[in-house]
Amino acid sequence: xxxxxxxxxxxxxxxxxxxxxxxxxxxxxxxxxxxxxxxxxxxxxxxxxxxxxxxxxxxxxxxxxxxxxxxxxxxxxxxxxxxxxxxxxxxxxxxxxxxxxxxxxxxxxxxxxxxxxxxxxxxxxxxxxxxxxxxxxxxxxxxxxxxxxxxxxxxxxxxxxxxxxxxxxxxxxxxxxxxxxxxxxxxxxxxxxxxxxxxxxxxxxxxxxxxxxxxxxxxxxxxxxxxxxxxxxxxxxxxxxxxxxxxxxxxxxxxxxxxxxxxxxxxxxxxxxxxxxxxxxxxxxxxxxxxxxxxxxxxxxxxxxxxxxxxxxxxxxxxxxxxxxxxxxxxxxxxxxxxxxxxxxxxxxxxxxxxxxxxxxxxxxxxxxxxxxxxxxxx
DNA sequence: GACCCGTGGAG
DNA sequence: TCTCCAAGGGT
Numbered sequence: 001x002x003x004x005x006x007x008x009x010x011x012x013x014x015x016x017x018x019x020x021x022x023x024x025x026x027x028x029x030x031x032x033x034x035x036x037x038x039x040x041x042x043x044x045x046x047x048x049x050x051x052x053x054x055x056x057x058x059x060x061x062x063x064x065x066x067x068x069x070x071x072x073x074x075x076x077x078x079x080x081x082x083x084x085x086x087x088x089x090x091x092x093x094x095x096x097x098x099x100x101x102x103x104x105x106x107x108x109x110x111x112x113x114x115x116x117x118x119x120x121x122x123x124x125x126x127x128x129x130x131x132x133x134x135x136x137x138x139x140x141x142x143x144x145x146x147x148x149x150x151x152x153x154x155x156x157x158x159x160x161x162x163x164x165x166x167x168x169x170x171x172x173x174x175x176x177x178x179x180x181x182x183x184x185x186x187x188x189x190x191x192x193x194x195x196x197x198x199x200x201x202x203x204x205x206x207x208x209x210x211x212x213x214x215x216x217x218x219x220x221x222x223x224x225x226x227x228x229x230x231x232x233x234x235x236x237x238x239x240x241x242x243x244x245x246x247x248x249x250x251x252x253x254x255x256x257x258x259x260x261x262x263x264x265x266x267x268x269x270x271x272x273x274x275x276x277x278x279x280x281x282x283x284x285x286x287x288x289x290x291x292x293x294x295x296x297x298x299x300x301x302x303x304x305x306x307x308x309x310x311x312x313x314x315x316x317x318x319x320x321x322x323x324x325x326x327x328x329x330x331x332x333x334x335x336x337x338x339x340x341x342x343x344x345x346x347x348x349x350x351x352x353x354x355x356x357x358x359x360x361x362x363x364x365x366x367x368x369x370x371x372x373x374x375x376x377x378x379x
Numbered sequence: 380g381a382c383c384c385g386t387g388g389a390g
Numbered sequence: 391t392c393t394c395c396a397a398g399g400g401t
Contacts, residue, residue: 095385096385328383
């Protein structure tokens with residue numbers, strides 16, 4: 001049951017004097033413990049925006065080297081708008097959630113083409129840009145333009161659910177408004193950007209998911225859940241489902257021109273990235289039929305013939321241990337197969353090409369592909 | 380609203 | 391090994 005303020009009868013509120021004291025204490029904590037980060041050098045929208053996109057579902061430590069490299073490669077929004085996709089994805093390689101990179105460029109082109117290179121300055125307008133949702137819009141608007149608006153991310157959910165004992169399920173998007181309404185009156189009018197960044201720093205350094213140390217800070221008296229010993233009961237979050245297991249086969253085909261790699265479709269998992277040809281046996285094998293390994297290979301040969309007009313020679317299993325790679329929602333177990341080709345294969349129907357070692361350096365490879373290559377190299 | 384979309388670190 | 395998490399957004 002939600003805690004209710006006796007004066008206003010609205011849920012999850014503080015009195016005016018409580019708010020004053022909280023703000024003073026919280027911002028004082030921030031002024032002492034504020035982290036120095038590359039994207040805090042100044043408040044240029046391009047730099048702040050890039051950091052916010054990279055930090056989506058990604059830890060600070062992981063982002064920092066990518067951030068520096070990306071800024072060096074694409075110093076301005078104009079450079080980014082004009083970048084070749086291959087270089088864009090290569091710069092993002094390994095960071096994951098690759099649609100972020102494509103949306104980043106889409107938004108850069110919106111800025112250049114639709115906004116004459118001038119950033120919109122409100123969260124409402126910012127949210128119209130590709131890849132910018134409610135959180136990122138709030139973060140940029142408050143940090144760069146001083147708009148008094150919450151930036152509600154995982155840290156904010158955790159900090160304010162514990163502060164105010166908000167027991168609404170944070171996994172339910174419908175409950176976001178409850179947090180918005182609760183946080184908005186807590187934002188100091190003169191420091192909205194600092195406030196939102198203070199939430200990040202406090203949430204990631206003190207009010208952490210595991211082993212929180214709220215009790216060791218001056219903020220402890222304000223945390224209602226800490227006061228009654230229920231800090232770890234918050235936030236309330238329903239469980240996610242487990243990654244679904246999927247069996248795949250990678251077909252490694254060598255030739256004097258290099259190895260055959262396939263560019264994935266422009267939508268869906270690992271969009272536009274490059275891997276060995278990956279076959280999902282479940283998709284090309286007859287259902288409800290027990291097949292021998294030899295028969296399975298025959299089906300794969302037929303699949304390559306019919307789909308790509310490629311004749312595989314000597315398709316065979318390797319003695320390599322399968323590669324296991326887990327995504328958020330999928331768990332791939334990949335068997336490695338080898339094949340030879342007759343000379344002068346026509347790749348007219350194959351979405352890929354032969355890659356030499358040098359050419360491999362230029363193309364964006366997902367981590368699962370790097371794992372597959374490592375498995376081969378170490379044997 | 381439910382599902383899709385990566386990766387690396389922590390315990 | 392397994393589970394959960396980490397500055398979410400798109401469809």
